[in-house]
Amino acid sequence: MHLDIPSVMFLSAVSCLSIAVAMFVVAGHYPVGVSQAMRRWGEASAALALGAAFIFFRTSVPDFLSVVLGNTLIVTGFGLAYLAIRSLHGRPATHDRWVLVWVLLCFALYGGTFVSDDDINLRIVLVSVLKLPVLLMIVRELWAGGGNGRRPIEGLLIVVYLAYALVSGVRAVDTMSGGDLSHSSFFGDPMQQFSIIAFFLTVSVSSLFFMLALGEVLTAELYQRATTDALTGIYNRHAFEELASREIARSQRTGRYPSMLMVDIDHFKRINDRCGHATGDAVLCAVVGAIQGALRQQDFVGRWGGEEFCILLPETGRLDALMVAERLRTSVMELPAVDASKMETVTVSIGVTCPYDRDSGFSAMLAAADEALYKAKFGGRNRVVMAGV
Ligand SMILES: Nc1nc2c(ncn2[C@@H]2O[C@H](COP(=O)(O)OP(=O)(O)OP(=O)(O)O)[C@@H](O)[C@H]2O)c(=O)[nH]1
16 A cells, blocks of 8 residues: 555645634534634644645745744644643633643744754654653543543543554654654655654544544533523423433332422512512522432432422332421521521421322322422421321
8 A cells, every 4th residue: 555645744734624614613603611622623723734734845835834833833733632622621721821831842942953953853853752741731631531520532532642642752762763864755754654644643533533522512511401400400390300200110110119399488489579589599599409408319309490399209208208308398497598687587398299009100299299288388388298198
């Protein structure tokens, strides 16, 4: 098989340029976090494209452009790729200036060797070695992963960057130990050919994997938005119903039934009217905090309506459910005042139900809990009532 090496460099430039254009064109249509990462990857690809183009045209442009600027742009491209991955992980942009410092240092060193000594072997060693810290920073960032840990696709990206770092290292060692390149044999030297092919594979495969990682982050973000109540951060009605129905169906097979609690804040309209809507929102969040503090890890809670919450306690009998409900009612009552000057004590009423028979589904449980809640309200509020009692 014969590969035309300058064409490989040309293809690298074209492929990076297409990725850069695609990223810039579509970035604005995505949520902020993802679009920032896309723009950064677009900048990275643009820098790599320009760097590869300068190297491709090395026989027709001044050496300063192809050697110094071309290689500096390639380091810049990898530096920006590092920042794009950090951005995808939701990390702050605090490392931008370190990347800039490194890029300027590379520019100075490449320029220095160019001006002082036109030794192509020394330049190749420098170009290979100065890329390594940036590549290893990328690997470190991928290894650390985002907020939810490392994604499998990031594992593959690690392999790609480590392989390229290895090739760069071998290239440096090979050139140091007996390289005798001349300018004219640059594209013909097997080690340089190998390194250029590795560059092409790295920039194209990493972009493909980065796009897959973007897709995963985006899916997770959309899932989060679709299932979460924006104010309180707990499940929204739709997500809660789906999870609770699944748990109830599971319990019908195992015979270990769950209990359901319907919780409603008392006189919440009055709190809103007296203290304002913002305080009302703060009270809602504080009540959710108290509810979560009173539950076990396997229990789950959703916002059913404005100031109404639904809770499912898996594998919990009626006595335990009553105990949990009472604990929950007390912890809400003991909440510190949200707005000390105007706040009255916040209380909740709770309806509790366990399945009457093995076929009680989600709707039947919900209706029973709701009826018990109505009785708690009717009975004077700030109390727990068991359905069917
Ligand atoms: N601050 C705030 N208020 C909300 C929100 N959602 C619903 N509400 C308010 O919650 C209040 C519910 O009032 P009601 O249904 O009359 O119930 P209540 O005043 O709690 O009375 P009882 O339930 O009978 O004790 C209404 O004033 C709604 O505007 C929200 O997200 N934030």
